[in-house]
Amino acid sequence: MASITQKRFSLHRRVKLQEHQNQALKSQLLALQHLASMGTVSYMIAHEINNLLTPLKSYASLALSDLDDRALSEKALQKVVNNCDRTAKIMESMLALASGQTHQEDNVRLLGLIEEVFTCLCRDFAKDGITVDIRVADDLTISGVPVQIQQVLINLILNARDAMLPGGGVLIIEAAEKVGSVEITVADTGAGIEPHDLENIFEMFFTTKANKRSAAENSGAGLGLAFCKMIVDDHDGTLSVESEPDRGSKFKITLPQPHSSNV
Ligand SMILES: Nc1ncnc2c1ncn2[C@@H]1O[C@H](COP(=O)(O)OP(=O)(O)O)[C@@H](O)[C@H]1O
Numbered sequence: 001m002a003s004i005t006q007k008r009f010s011l012h013r014r015v016k017l018q019e020h021q022n023q024a025l026k027s028q029l030l031a032l033q034h035l036a037s038m039g040t041v042s043y044m045i046a047h048e049i050n051n052l053l054t055p056l057k058s059y060a061s062l063a064l065s066d067l068d069d070r071a072l073s074e075k076a077l078q079k080v081v082n083n084c085d086r087t088a089k090i091m092e093s094m095l096a097l098a099s100g101q102t103h104q105e106d107n108v109r110l111l112g113l114i115e116e117v118f119t120c121l122c123r124d125f126a127k128d129g130i131t132v133d134i135r136v137a138d139d140l141t142i143s144g145v146p147v148q149i150q151q152v153l154i155n156l157i158l159n160a161r162d163a164m165l166p167g168g169g170v171l172i173i174e175a176a177e178k179v180g181s182v183e184i185t186v187a188d189t190g191a192g193i194e195p196h197d198l199e200n201i202f203e204m205f206f207t208t209k210a211n212k213r214s215a216a217e218n219s220g221a222g223l224g225l226a227f228c229k230m231i232v233d234d235h236d237g238t239l240s241v242e243s244e245p246d247r248g249s250k251f252k253i254t255l256p257q258p259h260s261s262n263v
């Protein structure tokens with residue numbers, strides 16, 4: 001019969017082995033988590049690149065449409081260059097966001113950001129029967145990472161547009177200062193959201209657009225709103241929605257009031 005000392009020794013060895021195995025499992029888990037977040041980031045970047053490629057192609061096609069019109073071609077190519085710069089900035093900011101790096105917040109004029117978004121999108125909303133109504137005071141300032149706030153607006157605007165196709169409607173972007181915060185709303189008169197979908201729309205990969213045939217038709221990846229939520233959370237803000245089927249949707253972003261020091 002094994003002595004107590006031998007038994008204790010064997011137990012001790014088993015505990016050591018177990019600890020070793022636990023440690024190995026932990027590092028495997030960490031590596032897997034890292035891979036999973038890399039996968040998520042790749043998906044998100046692919047989704048955003050897709051959003052940005054459509055206007056790039058439109059501007060490039062415009063430049064090629066009449067090469068004799070040098071002024072038009074130059075203007076269109078300048079937009080291509082500007083959009084490429086913006087795309088690079090956006091990718092950089094998305095990678096920073098995904099890796100948890102702190103970002104550079106700035107106090108910026110909201111109307112300027114919105115105007116840039118519409119130039120960047122290069123989509124003729126009027127052609128789709130959509131009226132755009134922007135009700136934002138010229139001097140309203142928000143605090144945020146400019147390209148990230150623009151990414152949120154791009155996603156909300158493209159969703160609003162999708163919801164109003166093919167019949168058209170009205171897209172209203174409003175902003176107001178509240179006590180301690182700034183509220184931005186993006187509202188549409190489109191299809192609205194069914195109550196049973198409403199609780200899922202901020203989940204990754206939730207989409208009701210999966211059956212569309214091509215990216216040009218905005219087949220959904222279900223990442224836009226998850227991404228918007230991540231950005232707004234990162235700004236210590238909130239993102240919420242009110243919607244009624246067949247009447248439209250209203251997305252509300254609340255951001256902390258800008259610091260007065262660096263306006
Ligand atoms: N403005 C809107 N009107 C109606 N439904 C919307 C609107 N915005 C988002 N949704 C719903 O939320 C879902 C998720 O949106 P999103 O995360 O941007 O993914 P995607 O646009 O790729 O489907 C959409 O598929 C749609 O069902």
Ligand SMILES: [Mg+2]
Nearest residue numbers: 155159224225
């Ligand atoms: Mg979307």
